[in-house]
Amino acid sequence: MKAILLQHHGGPEVLQLGDFPTPQPGPGQALVRLHAAALNRLDLWVREGWPGIRLEYPHILGADGAGIVEALGPSVSDWNLGDRVVINSNLGCGRCDFCLAGWDNRCRSWQLLGETVRGTYAEYVLVPAANLHPLPDGFSERVAAAAAMVYHTAWHSLIKRANLRTGESVLVVGASGGVNTASIQIARLAGAVVYVVGSSPAKLALAESLGANHLIDRSKDENWSKAVYNLTGKRGVDVVVDNVGTTYSQSFRAACKGGRILTVGNSGGARFEIDNRYIFGKHLSLIGSTMGTRQDFSEVMSLVFSGKLQPVLDCEFPLAEAAVAHERMQSGEQLGKITLLIDT
Ligand code: ZN
Numbered sequence: 001m002k003a004i005l006l007q008h009h010g011g012p013e014v015l016q017l018g019d020f021p022t023p024q025p026g027p028g029q030a031l032v033r034l035h036a037a038a039l040n041r042l043d044l045w046v047r048e049g050w051p052g053i054r055l056e057y058p059h060i061l062g063a064d065g066a067g068i069v070e071a072l073g074p075s076v077s078d079w080n081l082g083d084r085v086v087i088n089s090n091l092g093c094g095r096c097d098f099c100l101a102g103w104d105n106r107c108r109s110w111q112l113l114g115e116t117v118r119g120t121y122a123e124y125v126l127v128p129a130a131n132l133h134p135l136p137d138g139f140s141e142r143v144a145a146a147a148a149m150v151y152h153t154a155w156h157s158l159i160k161r162a163n164l165r166t167g168e169s170v171l172v173v174g175a176s177g178g179v180n181t182a183s184i185q186i187a188r189l190a191g192a193v194v195y196v197v198g199s200s201p202a203k204l205a206l207a208e209s210l211g212a213n214h215l216i217d218r219s220k221d222e223n224w225s226k227a228v229y230n231l232t233g234k235r236g237v238d239v240v241v242d243n244v245g246t247t248y249s250q251s252f253r254a255a256c257k258g259g260r261i262l263t264v265g266n267s268g269g270a271r272f273e274i275d276n277r278y279i280f281g282k283h284l285s286l287i288g289s290t291m292g293t294r295q296d297f298s299e300v301m302s303l304v305f306s307g308k309l310q311p312v313l314d315c316e317f318p319l320a321e322a323a324v325a326h327e328r329m330q331s332g333e334q335l336g337k338i339t340l341l342i343d344t
Contacts, residue, residue: 003122004322005058009049012326015121017319020058023118023126025073030129032085036145037120037319037340038064039329040178041267046115047326056118061322063089063113064148065120066141067342069132076129084135086144086301087120087127088152089113090291094130105156105291112291120145121322123342133297136305146337147304147311149291150178151186155300156292157262158186158241166191168238171228171254172212173247175203176335179264181312183241184210186300189308195237197224206312206335225250232256244268252278260285312336318343 005018025031043061046053066086069079079085091111092104099107113119113127135144158164170187174180175198187194188211195214196207204215216227229236236256242248246268251261252275261284278284292300303309314334317325319342329338 001123002319003060004319006047006055006061007058009047012047012323012330014047015061015323015326017322018058020060020122022124025071025076025126027074028076028128028130029073029126030069030076030079030132031071032065032067032087032125032127032132033070034065034067034120034123034125034342036066036141037062037342038145038148039325039338039340040064040149041265041329042112042115044326044330060118060120060122060125061114062120062122062125062340063115064145065125066135066145066148070124072129079129079132083132084137084141085132086135086141086148087113087125088131088133088294088297089119089149090152090293090297091117091128091131092294094128102293102295104293105289121319121340123319130294133301139305142316142339142341143311143313144301144304146313146339147182147301147309148297150182150337151300151304151309151311152292152297153264153290154179154182154186154241156296157264157287157289158183158239159190160292160296161287161289162239162260162262164190164192164239167193169193169195169232169256170239170241171195171197171237171251172207172241173197173244173251174267175199175207175212177243177267178311178337179243180241181206181210181336182309184212185309187239187241188212189303192239195228195231197228203335210312223250225253228254245270246272248272248274249278252282252284255282255284258283260287263288264290314338316341
């Protein structure tokens, strides 16, 4: 099969189209013929590498994908060849205590498609059949792939971990990334009032189009926590979605007493100082999570399929131009999800 093969870490130029043996499904597995894949910031980090990361080379990036069932391993009976599917990239073992309790994103032998195993920048991908989700007739594979990981992640964080309730206020730090745009939509759907801090008028216009109620342009107002404080009548917001990390000092200030700070990532870097006095002094909860459960995937994708949640699409590139797609993502200029068209 054709695939974008990663032979070592580096810049976008290390993403090279090549041939790789088409995998064959074993017990419980399915082979999916991909039609669409989507980029996530995770892909850039895996490509660049971090201390301790261990990949089996050649590695194939990509957590998100949609296509059709091409082959099924022994003992897989609930799917048919040709079924249209979107992939849940959170790979739980299905047997450990966490998986059995429904927390498969806390699995003891947790794997993530495209990070710890080969992913979707390819004509075919091998996944556990339990990670397939049916795609309704006529629903775009591109849209499904673009939605999967970011909506799954944002849903788990906002709805399951933060228990977001109608009438609460949510601040999203960042206006245009995949998880942030998903968070804006999910928070609005949940009946929250949404504040967004963004870095440019174009990104804030996107946030507004997704339903954000209050926009703060940090290119004009660096002290955005004060702006949030003033906009909320000097109360602060109930929930802050902060996947930057280095912005915590402002997020802590923007939160109300008893506020919840949610994190599913650290686009500003992994290590930074925090002022602990805000955490105890304001009764703050710092809530982390990664990905979502199988139940979350089913819940959030049904909202995507019904059109209640609509991923924002940026450019689409053919699979062979994955490096160009990475350059675009790295530039930070994209508005919404960058996708790959896999035309076999
Ligand atoms: Zn498990």
